[in-house]
Amino acid sequence: MRKNRVLIIDHDLQTCKDIKYNLRSETTEAYYTLTVQEGLTALAKRDYEIVICNVCFPETDGVALLKTLRHMKPVPILLLSTSSALADKIQALEAGADDFLTKPFETEECLARIYALVRRFTELNPLKSRAYTIAAQGDLIIQREKRQALLNGRPLRLTYREYELLSLLVFNPEHVFTYEQLYEQVWAEEYLNNKNSVICEVKRLRRKLGDINLIESVREVGYRFKKE
Template structure:
């Protein structure tokens, strides 16, 4: 079955170009030029990837992303004409999985599309082993449903948050550097964006820790990285 992509961008020329490239690779592409319509489609249909422009009329890309993350962990690749690094950081912290600044090379975009869809379908595929469900005191992480139960309450994390948590929890007691975490989750060379990883860890602690200031599960190893507590 072909992967389905939702393209949300008001640049019609760019959309025509991307549609041609994506359909040549046998993706099924649905397009809208409006943020509100994009949210409506994301609520109604299931997609394997959303390509989302930041600068949209009516409802901008960050607000669209916020609405999408309420209902889905589908990977989101954000596009923007802005060059400020804060926009990239804000987009990633808001739940985007990857980010490209216009103008970009279409071949680079295609490489990122393949990477995001491959990781998403792998992590959401058929049960692979007994290791697909990790249980700790007060915390259960289910890779098959991508739902985390914290003190018996279900919570849904967006894709990057879940992948980071599952990676850490799959290696309890092991110190994992920021580089290791980045290359495992992002599946690309380390970008030396420590603040980005720290932001995700901070959000995870707010979700799963009884006291984020004194974390039980995700422990900081100063100057090195993070370790999931093997004693829980």
């Protein structure tokens, strides 16, 4: 039987360690990341029963982060914050948090809230009924159910063809697709030497992806997605 997994996203290393080592048991294993991007990548790659997240990260807006987490997978989110203001609690709950805990807190209370959220989630969502189709490559995450691509935790504005092209490449890393294969699968039309259409679409997609540059040209053949 698989253990319940807990993901902690907090830039405070001591908080991460305190929660992790107090949670660790025969039925529970905990993981932590110290940055938002590492946390989003970890959530994309594995299934967890709960996410514990500090809302105060310098590189992102707390509300935006909560919404991103909520859109990725339907798992409980326990929010940690140094603010005790009622308005902040309400905003966090409206943005997607399931519970709110103000720092500093007693470890026993934190654990009790975690176990309660995990128990409710596992009872309502048996393991066999949870299914996600997500691929993560570095800072890029693809969510097939939502037809959404996230870069550094923020949604990319892609056209229908750009999304289809990116999704095809990401879910088949290192596979070399010919111009003909890409055209017939993305455009859903017969390939009549439409190489330039594919090249132009890839150029537009690369511009939106910016510096990550994971789409690699295979000379005179087509493209592949480099696996990190």
